[in-house]
Amino acid sequence: MKLPTLDDLGPLEGRSVLVRCDFNVPLADGEITDDFRIRAAVPTLRRLVDAGARVTACTHLGRPAGRPDPRWSVEPVRRRLAELVEGVELLENLRFDPGETANDPEFVDRLVDGHDAYVNEAFGASHRAHASIVGPPARLPSAAGLLLTREVEVLTGLRTDPARPFVAVMGGAKVSDKLGVIEALLDVVDALVIGGGMCFTFLAAGGHSVGASLLEPDMIDTCRRLLDGPRPIHLPVDITALGPGGRLFEPEAGGEVRQMGVDLPEGWMGVDIGPGTAAAFGDVIHEARTVLWNGPMGAFEDPRFAAGTEAVARAMAETRAFTVVGGGDSAAAARRFGVTKAMDHVSTGGGASLELIEKGDLPGLEALRGAPNVV
Ligand code: ADP
Ligand code: MG
Numbered sequence: 548m549k550l551p552t553l554d555d556l557g558p559l560e561g562r563s564v565l566v567r568c569d570f571n572v573p574l575a576d577g578e579i580t581d582d583f584r585i586r587a588a589v590p591t592l593r594r595l596v597d598a599g600a601r602v603t604a605c606t607h608l609g610r611p612a613g614r615p616d617p618r619w620s621v622e623p624v625r626r627r628l629a630e631l632v633e634g635v636e637l638l639e640n641l642r643f644d645p646g647e648t649a650n651d652p653e654f655v656d657r658l659v660d661g662h663d664a665y666v667n668e669a670f671g672a673s674h675r676a677h678a679s680i681v682g683p684p685a686r687l688p689s690a691a692g693l694l695l696t697r698e699v700e701v702l703t704g705l706r707t708d709p710a711r712p713f714v715a716v717m718g719g720a721k722v723s724d725k726l727g728v729i730e731a732l733l734d735v736v737d738a739l740v741i742g743g744g745m746c747f748t749f750l751a752a753g754g755h756s757v758g759a760s761l762l763e764p765d766m767i768d769t770c771r772r773l774l775d776g777p778r779p780i781h782l783p784v785d786i787t788a789l790g791p792g793g794r795l796f797e798p799e800a801g802g803e804v805r806q807m808g809v810d811l812p813e814g815w816m817g818v819d820i821g822p823g824t825a826a827a828f829g830d831v832i833h834e835a836r837t838v839l840w841n842g843p844m845g846a847f848e849d850p851r852f853a854a855g856t857e858a859v860a861r862a863m864a865e866t867r868a869f870t871v872v873g874g875g876d877s878a879a880a881a882r883r884f885g886v887t888k889a890m891d892h893v894s895t896g897g898g899a900s901l902e903l904i905e906k907g908d909l910p911g912l913e914a915l916r917g918a919p920n921v922v
Contacts, residue, residue: 550691550699550912551921553594553666557688560599562663566592566692567679569671569895570606570624570637579623583882584671585631587895591668591692592632603662604628605638605679607672613645647678655682665918668692670699671896673911674903681914688920691912694895699912701871701892702903706735710836710869716828716859718743719842719876722766731905732839733778740781740828742820742844742855749774749782750809758788758811760818781831783809785821787845787852790814796849804851818852819845825858832862841874841901847883857884864889873900 556564568588573580588604595602609619625637641647646654655678659665665683667673672680673695683689691699705713715732717725722745733739741749744761751757752770774780786807789795791814793802806821820828825844832838840863844855857880863870864886872881872890875897881887894900903909915921 548703548908550696550915551689551918552696553591553690553693555688555920556664556666556690558598559595559664561601563601563603563661564595564664564666565659565662565683565687566595566602566604566666567669567672567683568604568606569669570604570621570628571608571671572624574609574623577623579627581879581882582627583878584895585624585627587694588668588692589631591666591694592635594693595666596632596634600664602634603636603638605641605658606669607642607647607677607679608640609642611640611642613642613648615639615643619643641677641679648675650676650678650681652682654678655686659683659686662687665689666692667911667915668695669911670695670894671899673896673909674899676910680911684914684918687918689915689918691915697892698894698896698900699903702873702894702900703907705837705839705871705904706731706907709735712737712835713837714738714740714831714835714839714868716740716742716832716838716840717842718745718844718856719874720744720761722748722763722770725842725901726766726769728841728901728905729773733773733776736778738779738781738831740831742783742824742828742859743842744846745842746783746820747817749780753782756810756812757817758813758815760788760811760816781828783820783824784827785809785823786811786817787819787821787855788815788817789851795846798849798851818849819847820855822854825855828859829862832859832868833866835866835868837871838863838866838868839871839873839904841872841877843876843880847880856880860884860886873897873904
């Protein structure tokens with residue numbers, strides 16, 4: 548499983564290094580709203596610059612359709628990057644060329660041209676067999692960046708030797724998005740805690756009525772099977788619900804907000820775990836020695852339904868367990884509630900962190916292990 552590190556690249560003085568970063572930052576009106584991913588790559592970029600390398604970074608940004616699109620220009624990223632570390636060049640959006648997602652060998656040729664070494668610091672893109680992820684390591688001496696190395700160490704460590712009890716707290720919108728990772732986690736955790744939109748399919752599997760909450764009817768049998776398995780699964784015991792006529796993310800639209808048990812009347816939508824559940828989940832988190840948190844406990848972007856997610860974030864900050872946050876929206880929640888620094892690890896990879904936990908490997912990591920400098 549060991550990945551080549553920056554030290555495995557040898558002396559870098561005067562050499563040209565291509566660094567694949569994940570600068571896929573959120574933008575609003577051309578402004579970066581969160582530069583977390585740019586800051587995360589700075590230690591690796593600075594170390595390469597300090598070693599005397601000529602450093603060229605590259606990234607994808609958004610979802611342009613394989614041709615130049617000014618809405619997805621990397622210019623805002625380039626400006627922010629220049630403020631954070633001097634002397635790093637940034638190529639234009641990789642996805643302006645259809646060869647990136649198609650993993651076209653000719654695109655790889657152009658990408659590696661003129662470079663002496665490659666570094667993958669794009670953990671969040673390493674689950675994709677795209678040209679800039681799997682192409683260069685087949686042609687250049689290659690290494691994992693500092694952040695990518697840490698991501699892999701922490702996330703694969705959860706599968707191999709977690710301090711116990713190991714508890715996974717899962718939430719987010721849908722069970723179907725996360726079934727693979729839930730099944731993989733059930734093999735290694737001591738308990739699974741489920742909140743968020745996905746809890747309603749589990750509650751329905753337990754015979755509860757879920758009103759107008761998110762429900763995936765074709766996942767009910769699967770959830771029942773998981774509930775019948777050997778590992779304890781903690782579900783909510785109370786729910787914060789929005790009444791008929793109310794609209795999510797539109798408090799002005801009115802609609803009553805009420806604390807309820809786990810049987811919701813018709814027309815009521817469960818959008819957060821209730822206070823009793825938040826306290827109970829907090830206890831589980833405090834008693835654990837390792838906690839993985841993925842997925843908000845409710846629609847926390849709406850302040851009426853943020854309490855459950857905030858309570859879990861605070862319990863994560865206070866427990867003496869080793870704490871790991873995975874998933875883009877969960878990481879955003881941790882930042883929103885100001886607890887990022889109190890976590891042992893906040894993954895920069897959404898889909899990539901879940902896929903690594905589920906499968907134990909990623910295409911981008913496999914490619915690094917096959918690089919010509921790896922003996
Ligand atoms: P992550 O990115 O951390 O893996 P997901 O993408 O799975 O998380 O889910 C995040 C989204 O789920 C949030 O935007 C949140 O609003 C939504 N969500 C959570 N709970 C509910 C709920 N009960 N009803 C509707 N949406 C919910
Ligand atoms: Mg998400």
